[in-house]
Amino acid sequence: MSLRPVVQAWPVADYDLASTLECGQAFRWIWAGEGWESVVGDHWARVESIPEGLRVSWMGDAPEAPWLRHHLAADEVLEPILATFPDDAPMRAAVARCRGLRLLRQDPWECLASFICSSTKQIVQIRQIVALLSERWGRVVPTPPEAVLHHAFPTPESVARAGEQALRDCKLGFRAPYLLDAARRVVDGRLDLTAVARMDTAEARRALMEIHGVGRKIADCVLLFSYGRQDAFPIDVWVRRALIQKYFPKARRITAARLEAFSQTHFGPYSGYAQQYLFHHVRLEAGR
């Protein structure tokens, strides 16, 4: 294994790297110097924004990195997706502010585990928890000298082996038994994350929600961010507020069922994509 990373410039149009990596869909892209650094699978990687697209570097033997191109969704053509969004004021404002935001394609286990850690946590804290888990239980990967990160995300096996107290020591609090339950289910085969990919969305959602600590919202995050179900529409506190303020400004009381029905009918075939634009936009407006 070489000590130096492969470096390439990828011409990509319509890519807002900052929005993509800082919009709260993933928690292991760390700002370092002029770009962001992460470990994707078992590979250290780094990306920065350049005028013609992305400047990308990674550790690995191969001269190309299809796994990284896939993860970053650099091959996705954004325009046709944006064209399906409803032509209303809230969506126009969100797209105007963060056009080029892309949904990453994440590893299902890492995504599932990360969002189990996410409940009633601020994004900065989720990043900290994920960093602790990786440093303590993830395997060391080859890195160049300038690297900040040195560990892969821990496997289900290592999380299961770690035990509840060790997870609590990573600041998981009451989520520790939830993450442990998920890891055990994957290890013993009660949850087959590969099989989930072949299920229809409703069936996949039910399978994920069998995990103690995974409800509708977290299941939808995993479906959207790692299984490519771009009509999955996670409704968290921010999205709930945004929907109510922007689409039902003078309603006295909106039930969760009403909001869900609206989210499934109003935003089109890429509703989950639209949801991420709404989410990131309201957080930017709020100064986050």
Place this chain on the structure above:
DNA sequence: AGCCAGGACTAAT
């Protein structure tokens, strides 16, 4: 100091 955070579970109505 008190409120809130990319929620979900349980028990009570």
Place this chain on the structure above:
DNA sequence: ATTAGTCATGGC
């Protein structure tokens, strides 16, 4: 089928 209380931790 909805609702209140609870859980652990830390940013602002």
